[in-house]
Amino acid sequence: MAAIVAVALFILFISSSVNALSLNYYGKTCPRLDSTVTTAVKKAIKNDKTVPAALLRMHFHDCFIRGCDASVLLQSKGKNKAEKDGPPNISLHAFYVIDNAKKAVEALCPGVVSCADILALAARDAVALSGGPTWEVPKGRKDGRISKASETIQLPAPTFNISQLQQSFSQRGLSSKDLVALSGGHTLGFAHCSSFQNRIHKFNTTQDVDPSLHPSFAANLRSICPAHNKAKNAGTALDSTTAGFDNAYFKLLLQGKSVFSSDQALLTAPTTKALVSKFASSQMEFRNAFVKSMIKMSSITGGQEIRLDCKVVR
Incomplete structure (x- = not known):
């Protein structure tokens, strides 16, 4: 049965962002968002059974740095080494799933939906399509402009007590x-x-x-x-x-x-x-x-824009 239901700055993110998120945020501007993302995730899982774990971990690693702002999706540029290239994130994969979902969403609703919201939806779908619960994802996140590999040291390590x-x-x-x-x-x-x-x-x-x-x-x-x-x-x-x-x-x-x-x-x-x-x-x-x-964690936000390409700042 489906269940419906660093860094003091993160506390500010939570208190300031929970009210900003809404279940019907894209109700009028992109009504087919959920099904479009789900289709992209389903297609990827059909070809690669490791995709669900990858998407869930990607969302977690994104939210724990600067909030759920899709900063984990940004590519390194020039002298700046991005989060995805930090030691804890080297083994992250399946970024192409988010890119494909974003492309499909842009075709329907240009410039409307954040990469951060797409990643949150994809993580939900990863769980649901693996036999886990599903839930309605509050939406309205913005994408962040900053991504630093050095900040990935904030992620909880597998050796933590x-x-x-x-x-x-x-x-x-x-x-x-x-x-x-x-x-x-x-x-x-x-x-x-x-x-x-x-x-x-x-x-x-x-x-x-x-x-x-x-x-x-x-x-x-x-x-x-x-x-x-x-x-x-x-x-x-x-x-x-x-x-x-x-x-x-x-x-x-x-x-x-x-x-x-x-x-x-x-x-x-x-x-x-x-x-x-x-x-x-x-x-x-x-x-x-x-x-x-998951709803609580994914409500930690901190972005500023809607990216047209999840890999680069607009």
């Missing part, structure tokens, strides 16, 4: 419940060895492997990612149902079968651990919480 995660989310007006719900997005996606090497090789001075990992799971990760692994694309799926949006991530987390340190960190505080247990036992609780948190 619980206090670092909570601080990162709270600076953006997001709660511990939002943290756990949005972490559930790891039900889609793939992790490269470099993101979890810290857990399976030289974990600390006395242990080679993180003791919180299930032994057989740890052994599998070590076989995929040996200590001196040089395979560029080596890694593992983030949960057992890679193409399906469900609560398997939380169930595996409780079994010691999470991939990132930041996943395991959710079990180290009573509040977040209780939420992991709740979402593991109830898919509906997770779906409802995820929708609310």
Whole structure:
């Protein structure tokens, strides 16, 4: 069943932008927006099953820097290295899906719809088309003009502990419940060895492997990612149902079968651990919480214009 429902500056973004967004923002100026974006996402997924995870991650990485302003889509220019070329974003892909959606939208409604709104809609479609919930996306975001690779250091890292995660989310007006719900997005996606090497090789001075990992799971990760692994694309799926949006991530987390340190960190505080247990036992609780948190996160805005080409400032 579908669920309908840095940086003090980010708090200002939230308080100033929530009221600016509207479900019927393009009701008269671009009534076919949603279906046009959905068509583009469907076509891409048909050819590449990794697209849903890519779009969801892209939207998250966009919102956590300067708000959901499509700054992650901008290309580096001259001496300025853009967000997409920052270390945490090197593995982002499927930008062409947003470009294709934008082209289709421009053909219908020239100069009206922001790339930021298209990315927010595409992330929603990525979840819904993977068997997850759908929701109505508030619209009216503007596109940002600034994109700096140096600012991607603000993104929560896969090695973060619980206090670092909570601080990162709270600076953006997001709660511990939002943290756990949005972490559930790891039900889609793939992790490269470099993101979890810290857990399976030289974990600390006395242990080679993180003791919180299930032994057989740890052994599998070590076989995929040996200590001196040089395979560029080596890694593992983030949960057992890679193409399906469900609560398997939380169930595996409780079994010691999470991939990132930041996943395991959710079990180290009573509040977040209780939420992991709740979402593991109830898919509906997770779906409802995820929708609310996605709407909340995607309401962090900060752009100034409507780009005609998502890759370049107008």
